[in-house]
Amino acid sequence: MRPPKGEGTFVVHCSSSLYQPYFQDFLRTTAGVRNYGLLALPGGVQSLTLESYLPKFAWSGWRHIKFLMDLDEPARIILIGHDDCRWYHRGPINRLVGPERIRQEKDLRDVAATWKSRFPNASVEAYYAIVQQGRATFDAIR
Numbered sequence: 567m568r569p570p571k572g573e574g575t576f577v578v579h580c581s582s583s584l585y586q587p588y589f590q591d592f593l594r595t596t597a598g599v600r601n602y603g604l605l606a607l608p609g610g611v612q613s614l615t616l617e618s619y620l621p622k623f624a625w626s627g628w629r630h631i632k633f634l635m636d637l638d639e640p641a642r643i644i645l646i647g648h649d650d651c652r653w654y655h656r657g658p659i660n661r662l663v664g665p666e667r668i669r670q671e672k673d674l675r676d677v678a679a680t681w682k683s684r685f686p687n688a689s690v691e692a693y694y695a696i697v698q699q700g701r702a703t704f705d706a707i708r
């Protein structure tokens with residue numbers, strides 16, 4: 567069932583096949599979300615930060631988000647990055663240097679801030695997921 571306009575949730579996370587079941591489990595059991603709009607891209611929010619490097623990637627991502635935000639007006643936004651993301655290692659922006667987790671946390675914070683400025687009525691949460699020995703942890707990024 568579609569949540570009423572203004573009450574739903576929208577999620578952006580990586581399209582990694584390894585992490586999909588962990589993302590879904592986290593969203594249902596920990597975040598308590600059953601239905602949500604989703605934008606799944608390699609690297610999750612990373613493309614949304616690329617106004618300088620790959621502006622068409624950023625424009626396309628934000629355009630899709632605007633469509634869904636205008637359509638459903640979700641109240642809750644959840645952004646999820648994950649450990650050992652292949653996009654960060656092998657994607658078109660792998661020349662950027664620095665530890666992956668630090669870069670991902672910065673990207674999550676930057677996108678959360680941009681989201682809040684573009685859609686001030688939504689609350690934005692960000693998480694960083696790590697799977698070790700078949701168990702996932704989701705650290706809140708503030």
Ligand SMILES: [Zn+2]
Binds near residue numbers: 581652653
């Ligand atoms: Zn990934």
